[in-house]
Amino acid sequence: MSEEVAARIRAAVAERGPITFAEFMEHALYGPGGFYEHPPVGAEGHFVTSPHVHPVFADLVRFAILDAWEALGRPEPLRVVELGAGDGTLARGILLGLEAGGIATDYTAVEISPGARERLRALPLRVEASLEAVPPIDPGVVLANELLDNLPFRRVRWRGGELVELRVGVEGPRLVLVETPCEPELAALAPPDLAEGEEAVVPTGALALVEVLARVLRRGYAYLIDYGSAGGPAGEVHGYRCHAVLEDVLEDPGSADVTAGVDLGLVAARAETLGLVHHGIVPQWRALLALGYERWAQGERARQADLLAARRGFEAVRAWEGRSRASLLVDPAALGRLRWLVLSTPGLPVPPFLAEACAAEPTG
Numbered sequence: 513m514s515e516e517v518a519a520r521i522r523a524a525v526a527e528r529g530p531i532t533f534a535e536f537m538e539h540a541l542y543g544p545g546g547f548y549e550h551p552p553v554g555a556e557g558h559f560v561t562s563p564h565v566h567p568v569f570a571d572l573v574r575f576a577i578l579d580a581w582e583a584l585g586r587p588e589p590l591r592v593v594e595l596g597a598g599d600g601t602l603a604r605g606i607l608l609g610l611e612a613g614g615i616a617t618d619y620t621a622v623e624i625s626p627g628a629r630e631r632l633r634a635l636p637l638r639v640e641a642s643l644e645a646v647p648p649i650d651p652g653v654v655l656a657n658e659l660l661d662n663l664p665f666r667r668v669r670w671r672g673g674e675l676v677e678l679r680v681g682v683e684g685p686r687l688v689l690v691e692t693p694c695e696p697e698l699a700a701l702a703p704p705d706l707a708e709g710e711e712a713v714v715p716t717g718a719l720a721l722v723e724v725l726a727r728v729l730r731r732g733y734a735y736l737i738d739y740g741s742a743g744g745p746a747g748e749v750h751g752y753r754c755h756a757v758l759e760d761v762l763e764d765p766g767s768a769d770v771t772a773g774v775d776l777g778l779v780a781a782r783a784e785t786l787g788l789v790h791h792g793i794v795p796q797w798r799a800l801l802a803l804g805y806e807r808w809a810q811g812e813r814a815r816q817a818d819l820l821a822a823r824r825g826f827e828a829v830r831a832w833e834g835r836s837r838a839s840l841l842v843d844p845a846a847l848g849r850l851r852w853l854v855l856s857t858p859g860l861p862v863p864p865f866l867a868e869a870c871a872a873e874p875t876g
């Protein structure tokens with residue numbers, strides 16, 4: 513499979529010279545034979561995301577959606593658009609909870625991956641291949657979990673007193689990074705004050721997505737959850753294959769994920785220039801605590817004790833095992849370090865959960 517991807521990258525380089533890292537990612541992740549052609553997330557796949565860790569994540573995200581729904585005047589049906597919905601694990605959990613609460617929901621899952629779209633079609637939701645294809649959201653809630661850090665980005669490095677762009681070229685049998693002159697438009701988006709030899713990621717794909725979001729979201733909120741910083745350098749480029757971190761993302765393209773933390777402050781600033789309101793960026797652990805994680809965990813502890821008292825040891829162990837897995841969601845050294853960026857159209861209040869999370873830590 514990945515031979516096909518490498519051949520396409522080589523052909524592009526042979527035709528046009530070194531390609532941008534963003535173009536490399538398009539081939540490696542989203543082209544035919546690319547890593548995301550079939551959903552790779554989950555215990556059986558290459559890495560796990562919050563919805564795959566424990567169903568309580570979907571429950572708590574649903575509470576955040578309900579905060580937005582209240583602020584929008586409880587429109588029915590409640591319109592939810594999930595970007596990069598993967599295999600639908602989060603969508604399924606949210607839909608089950610909303611249905612149990614008797615709230616009519618119009619859920620759209622947006623997925624670039626043909627394999628993921630096939631999986632999503634088994635659920636009671638609409639499926640689209642791109643946000644551009646989604647009719648205006650007026651009103652509604654847009655949601656994305658771990659999408660932005662997988663959108664194509666470009667790379668720059670400070671070298672000899674100037675910024676250079678790192679593109680992907682070919683050297684014999686290998687793909688290599690090549691330093692090329694940096695266009696002024698790209699340089700303008702790079703973090704200032706890089707040290708000699710220091711690299712940075714410019715999240716061009718995430719910025720482009722926000723442009724579409726600002727057009728499509730006419731009234732409502734957007735919750736964008738991802739790895740990265742609330743401003744400034746956001747982490748190194750890396751990959752994942754079979755639950756292991758990979759440093760050389762150029763080797764065997766198509767066989768591994770390629771990702772880097774996103775400067776969510778930059779994304780928020782772009783959203784503001786497009787007329788959206790930036791309400792805040794908080795670490796996931798604070799967002800989930802504000803949404804009632806601790807209440808849920810206490811309930812699970814009590815359930816475990818009841819099971820033990822009733823001599824139902826096996827079920828008690830399962831309750832403990834589920835609760836300890838879920839604790840990763842609020843562990844600041846694990847999935848708790850993801851950040852939630854909350855945007856809305858003008859004139860809407862800060863969602864209560866975010867106000868509570870920000871009261872604990874104003875900027876994330």
Ligand SMILES: C[S@@+](CC[C@H](N)C(=O)[O-])C[C@H]1O[C@@H](n2cnc3c(N)ncnc32)[C@H](O)[C@@H]1O
Nearest residue numbers: 548553561596597598622623624625657658659
């Ligand atoms: C890391 S996975 C996260 C999947 C899911 N949200 C989860 O939490 O498990 C990123 C997903 O975003 C999808 N994706 C990437 N670019 C996209 C785009 N431009 N539009 C829609 N989906 C996209 C990928 O196909 C992949 O399923």
